[in-house]
Amino acid sequence: xxxxxxxxxxxxxxxxxxxxxxxxxxxxxxxxxxxxxxxxxxxxxxxxxxxxxxxxxxxxxxxxxxxxxxxxxxxxxxxxxxxxxxxxxxxxxxxxxxxxxxxxxxxxxxxxxxxxxxxxxxxxxxxxxxxxxxxxxxxxxxxxxxxxxxxxxxxxxxxxxxxxxxxxxxxxxxxxxxxxxxxxxxxxxxxxxxxxxxxxxxxxxxxxxxxxxxxxxxxxxxxxxxxxxxxxxxxxxxxxxxxxxxxxxxxxxxxxxxxxxxxxxxxxxxxxxxxxxxxxxxxxxxxxxxxxxxxxxxxxxxxxxxxxxxxxxxxxxxxxxxxxxxxxxxxxxxxxxxxxxxxxxxxxxxxxxxxxxxxxxxxxxxxxxxxxxxxxxxxxxxxxxxxxxxxxxxxxxxxxxxxxxx
Numbered sequence: 001x002x003x004x005x006x007x008x009x010x011x012x013x014x015x016x017x018x019x020x021x022x023x024x025x026x027x028x029x030x031x032x033x034x035x036x037x038x039x040x041x042x043x044x045x046x047x048x049x050x051x052x053x054x055x056x057x058x059x060x061x062x063x064x065x066x067x068x069x070x071x072x073x074x075x076x077x078x079x080x081x082x083x084x085x086x087x088x089x090x091x092x093x094x095x096x097x098x099x100x101x102x103x104x105x106x107x108x109x110x111x112x113x114x115x116x117x118x119x120x121x122x123x124x125x126x127x128x129x130x131x132x133x134x135x136x137x138x139x140x141x142x143x144x145x146x147x148x149x150x151x152x153x154x155x156x157x158x159x160x161x162x163x164x165x166x167x168x169x170x171x172x173x174x175x176x177x178x179x180x181x182x183x184x185x186x187x188x189x190x191x192x193x194x195x196x197x198x199x200x201x202x203x204x205x206x207x208x209x210x211x212x213x214x215x216x217x218x219x220x221x222x223x224x225x226x227x228x229x230x231x232x233x234x235x236x237x238x239x240x241x242x243x244x245x246x247x248x249x250x251x252x253x254x255x256x257x258x259x260x261x262x263x264x265x266x267x268x269x270x271x272x273x274x275x276x277x278x279x280x281x282x283x284x285x286x287x288x289x290x291x292x293x294x295x296x297x298x299x300x301x302x303x304x305x306x307x308x309x310x311x312x313x314x315x316x317x318x319x320x321x322x323x324x325x326x327x328x329x330x331x332x333x334x335x336x337x338x339x340x341x342x343x344x345x346x347x348x349x350x351x352x353x354x355x356x357x358x359x360x361x362x363x364x365x366x367x368x369x370x371x372x373x374x375x376x377x378x379x380x381x382x383x384x385x386x387x388x389x390x391x392x393x394x395x396x397x398x399x400x401x402x403x404x405x406x
Contacts (some may be wrong), residue, residue: 005047006333008044009041009044009048009108009109009352010042012107012108013108015036015040016033016107016386017034017115017119018033018036019033019034019037019382020116020123020383021122021169023164024124024127024165024168025160026159026160030300034142034382036051037097048108050105051105053106054104059103059392059393060318062350062388063102063103063104065097066096066099066103066343066385066388067100067101067104068104068339069096069336070097070100070344072099072331072335072339073290076287076290080288080289080290080291080292080297082291084291085291085294086291087297088318089290089291089377092378093377095381095382096377096381096385097377098385100385102385102389103385103389103392111393111394111395113395114179114398116386117175117179117398118179120171120172120175121176123168123204124168124172124202125172125196125198125201126171127159128205131159135154135157135158136151136154147208148208152208152209162209162210162214163211163214163369163372164379164383165214166206166209166215166217166218167369167380168383169206170217170365171365173199173202175360176195176199177196177221177361178398179195180192181197181225182398183345183398183399184262197266200217202218203222213368213369221365224361229313240293255329262392269372271301272301272304272319272322272323273321273322273323273326275297276323276327277323277326278300279300279330280326280329282296283333284333284334285334286335287329287332287333287336288331293330293331294320297320297321297330298319322372322374324371324375324377325337325340327377328340340376343388344359344363344366344367347359347363347392350365351392355391355396358391359391362387362390362391367382
């Protein structure tokens with residue numbers, strides 16, 4: 001029986017790592033990981049008798065709130081007049097309920113933080129090399145003046161869109177920082193060299209991305225890493241160096257192809273946000289529910305969008321507000337937005353002492369990304385839940401636990 005439990009624990013771990021790795025790709029690649037992981041985990045609940053180890057602490061309550069956020073859509077159903085988008089939008093949220101269950105009962109002791117951080121890093125580097133060497137071609141990438149366009153085209157076809165791909169690379173940057181700064185004295189020189197060598201590869205990929213948010217976020221993260229690490233040792237030096245790096249990266253960012261004034265003026269999200277704001281004004285306290293909110297948004301955005309944009313999206317059956325905060329407020333009003341903010345902010349304060357700065361960067365990354373796209377109720381839902389599990393439930397084997405005086 002003990003051997004069977006051990007095998008089951010490893011199946012759960014490996015399927016979770018596969019799900020983590022496949023999250024950089026479009027959803028069909030992730031599906032096997034979903035099915036195997038949740039099937040193994042449900043069996044594991046009974047085999048390990050996980051209910052015997054439930055403690056209603058802050059971390060457990062966090063996952064209850066996560067389940068509540070999912071259930072808001074169910075609670076609103078009887079009060080909605082439309083069912084047009086109900087099934088479609090529910091499918092995007094089911095992972096929230098599944099991972100809320102995982103977080104509530106906890107994971108087995110085979111789960112280790114460095115396994116997952118290295119999964120992010122290795123998957124990121126192999127995805128970039130796969131695109132450059134196998135899809136674009138290394139000679140084309142080196143010699144062709146439109147190498148960035150070639151890279152972006154192949155990435156969109158074979159991996160994922162810039163929003164999720166760039167987000168994934170930024171998680172990897174956080175992982176490298178955390179591993180190097182917390183275990184450098186226990187890491188061999190060749191591993192340290194490999195970690196450092198990946199940094200320019202990730203930053204280079206982000207710099208040629210057609211997305212602005214991922215590249216800007218990488219700059220903010222790098223600045224934050226330097227500031228916090230030097231601040232712990234020499235506060236004044238930390239401020240000076242952080243400002244120097246900020247000016248350096250600001251110059252780099254100003255040359256990004258999508259940072260021109262003309263491009264910023266034509267940002268399509270602006271009219272989407274205006275349309276969402278008009279819907280929120282109708283019911284700011286309670287919201288409309290998921291399907292009613294989306295139907296009303298369809299009508300509102302038609303008043304603001306340009307002719308070119310309408311032609312571009314005419315075949316798309318669904319277009320959201322591209323802002324998690326606005327979308328949630330449209331759907332559930334004040335209750336929804338406060339629940340969402342709780343899910344983003346509270347892990348920083350309830351994480352273990354050695355994970356708090358890690359939690360800060362991860363949750364900042366999630367909160368920032370939510371300004372520009374659907375996040376917790378869109379394609380980022382599963383990866384968000386995995387990150388929360390890493391913060392609150394997965395054993396931190398990168399640093400030794402520090403005892404904090406109560």
